[in-house]
Each structure stands twice: as C-alpha cells, then as structure tokens.
Amino acid sequence: MTRSLPHLWQRLTWRSKSMALVVLLVAMIYLLIAVFLYTSVREDLTSQVQTELHHLTESIASSAANPLLLKDAGHLAKLVRGNNSLVSAVLIINRNGTIVASSDLAQVGVRVSLPGVKMLPRKYGYSAAITAGNQQLGTVWLRSNAAEIHQLIARKLEHTTSRLLFLGISTAIIGLIGAYMVSLAITRPISRLMHEMETMERQFGIHDAPTSPPEVDEYRDELHRLELAFRSMVTRLYEHLLELRKLHQRQQAMQCMVTIGQMSSQVAHEIRNALSSVRGAARYLVRYDDRDNREEFLQIIEEEVQRLYDMTQGFLDFGRSYEAHPEVQELCTFLRRCIQRHQTDFDARAITVTLDCAPGLFASFDSSLLTQALSNLLLNACDAVPAQGGEIKVSAATSTGGVQIRVHDNGPGIDEARKSEIFKPYVTSKTKGSGLGLAVVAKIMMVHEGSVELSQDDGPGACFVLYLPGINTHRAGLLNVG
Numbered sequence: 001m002t003r004s005l006p007h008l009w010q011r012l013t014w015r016s017k018s019m020a021l022v023v024l025l026v027a028m029i030y031l032l033i034a035v036f037l038y039t040s041v042r043e044d045l046t047s048q049v050q051t052e053l054h055h056l057t058e059s060i061a062s063s064a065a066n067p068l069l070l071k072d073a074g075h076l077a078k079l080v081r082g083n084n085s086l087v088s089a090v091l092i093i094n095r096n097g098t099i100v101a102s103s104d105l106a107q108v109g110v111r112v113s114l115p116g117v118k119m120l121p122r123k124y125g126y127s128a129a130i131t132a133g134n135q136q137l138g139t140v141w142l143r144s145n146a147a148e149i150h151q152l153i154a155r156k157l158e159h160t161t162s163r164l165l166f167l168g169i170s171t172a173i174i175g176l177i178g179a180y181m182v183s184l185a186i187t188r189p190i191s192r193l194m195h196e197m198e199t200m201e202r203q204f205g206i207h208d209a210p211t212s213p214p215e216v217d218e219y220r221d222e223l224h225r226l227e228l229a230f231r232s233m234v235t236r237l238y239e240h241l242l243e244l245r246k247l248h249q250r251q252q253a254m255q256c257m258v259t260i261g262q263m264s265s266q267v268a269h270e271i272r273n274a275l276s277s278v279r280g281a282a283r284y285l286v287r288y289d290d291r292d293n294r295e296e297f298l299q300i301i302e303e304e305v306q307r308l309y310d311m312t313q314g315f316l317d318f319g320r321s322y323e324a325h326p327e328v329q330e331l332c333t334f335l336r337r338c339i340q341r342h343q344t345d346f347d348a349r350a351i352t353v354t355l356d357c358a359p360g361l362f363a364s365f366d367s368s369l370l371t372q373a374l375s376n377l378l379l380n381a382c383d384a385v386p387a388q389g390g391e392i393k394v395s396a397a398t399s400t401g402g403v404q405i406r407v408h409d410n411g412p413g414i415d416e417a418r419k420s421e422i423f424k425p426y427v428t429s430k431t432k433g434s435g436l437g438l439a440v441v442a443k444i445m446m447v448h449e450g451s452v453e454l455s456q457d458d459g460p461g462a463c464f465v466l467y468l469p470g471i472n473t474h475r476a477g478l479l480n481v482g
Contacts, residue, residue, distance in 0.1 A: 018186055022179030023172070030171045034164050041160045045153045053086060053126050053144050061128035061140040064092055068100065068130055068137045073108075076101035086152070088145040091124060094138040190226065197229045274304040324447040326364040328471055331396050331403065332357035334367060338374045339394060345382055349390060356395035363403040364471045365448055373444040373452075376437040377407040377464050384411030384462060402470040406455070408463040419454055441466075 012020075060079050067075035080090040080101045092101040097112045112120070121127070124141035131137065281297040281304075332355070339346075339353055346353050381392045393408045414422060423442045438452075445452045445466060455463040 013187075016183075018183035019176070019179040022182055023175050026171060026175035026179070030168055030175075034168065037164065038157070038160065042153065042157060045156055046149075049086065049144075049149050049152065053142060054128075056082075056084060056087065057126040057128040057140055057142045060090065060092075060142070061130045064101075064130050064140060065132050065137060068092070068094060069132060073100065085148050086145050087142055088148075089124070089143040091120075091141040091143075092130070092138060093141070095136060100138070194226050194229070197226060197233065200233060271308060274308045277301075277304045324366040324369055324444075326366055326448065328362055328364050329367060330359075331361045331363045331405075332359055334370070335374070335394055335396060335405070338371055338378070341371075342375065342378050342382070345379070346392075349382065349385075349387070351382060351385055351390040351392060353392045353394065356393065358397070361396055361398065361403065362471065363468045365468055369444045369447070370466075373441040373466065374405070374407070376441050377466075380437055381407055381409035381411070381462070385409050386411065399467065402450070403468045405466040405468070406463055407466075408455075408461060410461045413460060413462050414454060422454065423452070 060082070064076060064079055066072075067079070076092055080092060080103045082090065087103075089103045090101075091099060091103075091107065093112055094100050097117065099107050099110045099112060102108050120141055124143045126142040126144070128140045129136050129138075130140060278301050281300045285294065285297055335355055335357055339355060343353075345351075378392065378394075382390075385391065389410075391410045393406070395406045395408075397404060423438050441452050441464075449469050450467045452464060452466050455465050
C-alpha cells in the first residue's frame, strides 16, 4: 500500500494534482472555519444558558425577600418549584443557616452545618444573596440540569451543523470550479511547452536514442515528464554538439588540405626561384675565380638556403596537426615569460614593451601552442614598429565568456585592402618571412575554441586580439584541426 500510493500519485496528471491540492487546501480552510464556528456557537450557547440561570437565581433572590421576612413558607415553596427545565434543584437558606425552602421537601427545616455550607458551591453552581436594604436575609442556591442543558445545546447546534454542511457543499463546489480554473491556467502553458518539447524530441529523434529514459511513459505528471524530456534533450543535444564538433574538425582538416594544395604551387614557385638563384651563384663561382665577388655570391647562396629552410619549416608548421591540451594557468606569469623570451630582439632595436595584466587572472590553454602564437605576434610587431621609439603593448583582461589578450604596436598598421586577407597563408607585407605566421596563429586559436582578430578601435598601429574561452565553458581537446 505504501508503494502503490506514490505510484498512483506519479500516474496523475498535473491538472489532477493541482485540482487535488487546491481542493485539499479549500477543505482544510473550511474545516478550520467550521471548527472555529462550531466551537464559538457552542461557547455562546453555554454562556447564554449560564447567564440565564444566573439571572434566574437573582430573580428568585429578589422575589424571596418579602416572603422570607413574613415567613411565608407557601410563597417560598412556589419560588423553588419553578417550571424551568434547566433547573434541577433550588435551595433557600436563611441567615441562621436553616433551609426554609427547597425543591426537595425533605430538606426543609434542616440546619446546614459549617461543612455543609462549604459543600454548597460544589453542588449548586449558582447563588444569590437575599437582601432587604443593607441587611442580608439569606441565600438562594440553584443547581442546573446538566442533561437538559446538553440536550438544549445539542438541538441548537444541529441547526448550526446543517448550515455548516450546506456551506461545506457550496464551498466544495466552488472549490472544485476554482481548482479547475487554477489548474487550467497553470497547466495550459505547461502543456503547450510539453507539446513543443515532444515535437522537438521527434525532430531530434530522442525517443529513438538509447539515452532516452525508459520511465518517461510511466508518468503522466506534465512537470515530471517535462523535466525528463528536458534532460533527454540536453543529453541528445550534447551528443549532436560532439558530432558537430567532429564534423567541424573534419571540415577544418579538409580545408587545411585544400589550403595546402593551393599553397603547393606557390611553394614550388618560391623553391624554384630560390634554387635558380643558388644555381646561378654556384655556376658563377665554378666558372670564374673572382675573389672580389666571391663573398657576395656565397652570401646569396646562404640567404636563399635560409629562405628555403624558413619556407619549408613554415609549410610544415602550417600543415601539421595541432591538438590542444589546455591547463588552467595564471595568465600574467605566462605573458611575462613570453615577453622575456624575445627580450634580446627588443633590446637590439630599443623597443619598449609593456605588460598590463591584473594578477590572479586565470585561463585554460596549451602553453606551448599559445607561446608559439604569441611569439609570432610579438615578432611581427617587432618588425612593424619604427626604428626609433618602437612600442609594443601586451595586455590581458576578462571579456564576455572568456579572456582576451591584446598585442598592440605603434607601427604603420595594416592596409585597409589587406585586412580581410591577413590570416590567409602567404599573405605578408614583409620582404622576408614565409607569410604563414598569422595563419598559424589562427589555427592555434581554433584548436583552443577561441579566435584571433584584428581590432579596429585601438588607435594607430596594429592590434591583434586573442580570445580564449572561459574556464567553465572550455572543452579540452574537442577540436583537432589538421
């Protein structure tokens, strides 16, 4: 029985539950009101009877003064033989303690002793002094008829009970109507939302998924079903999100391969040009023993070989697969280490580098990959600043949903025509370099589920902003872009 009741409650709809709860609330309020009214009426009736008996006692005492002075026993006998059904016994005692009149004739003439006088208040609940002027002639004692009083109160309470019963039926009808209206107002939006959730479940195929709770059909409670459906949908949406991330990973890998394919012709062209320069310089050195120009041609060979090395290294860096293994780290310390790695380059060109970062700022990132991305940005900034008075500002702060890192230089900035292409491979304005630095930065930020962009609102120069997701929202290793 204890197990069936909760199960029965689970099987009820929310409308039925809300109606039952409202009816129960109305019933409790009605019972409280009924008990209060019943008790109040009973107390009022009892008080009225007691007041009536008290008045009757005083009336007998007032009427007994003259007969008691005249010693009119017959008149006193009439007073104690009253026809009031609420009185069971009346006793008149003179000031000498002698019973001069009583509803029990056997007591007349009996002198009441001191112990008997002390017992009178317990036997007779009502008393009144018989006075003439300022002199007390005696006392009237009256005993109520408890059974008759109880019947009288019961008869009058029957009328009150019938009214309360009528009030209860009316309250029940009104309560049912009110409960239905309230439950309808509550359950209508819930039912509408439940219908929309079920439609979404069918669209996402949640009922066909193995993660769907098998107990959903066991409940008719809309709120509970809505909760279960919402949990199922969250699980299913998370699975879809993982699948979407995997598809995004494959798309990025394919995009990378397409980009590498597009780059191959340009790489081949650059390699051919470099090899042509090397071959020309080598042939000249072989054919001519020109000591004056020998150092110049050897320098050409060395520079072209270095350019080939940088190009192939950049091509390998861009083409390799990046996989991030983020860890929560203190960002300011990390940025300070990145700046110190290139301090020699900054000192060689008298570049002032400042760091603006509040202590205690944490982020989740792969330190080796983010170090590579920041190194590319810092070296680009180092090449962009003027020869005199070069400045680079590095800052970090929280942003909506994560953390942002800014690298701002006071160089000439980026041409408006090239702003949309700077993150593509082999797009560069420098005479030296592979043109893959910013493309690699974009890939590194992508595997961090972040982004990099060129800020438009930071004044002169170029300002690159790295966005890292918040610690709670970061999913480590979900993306592995090839």
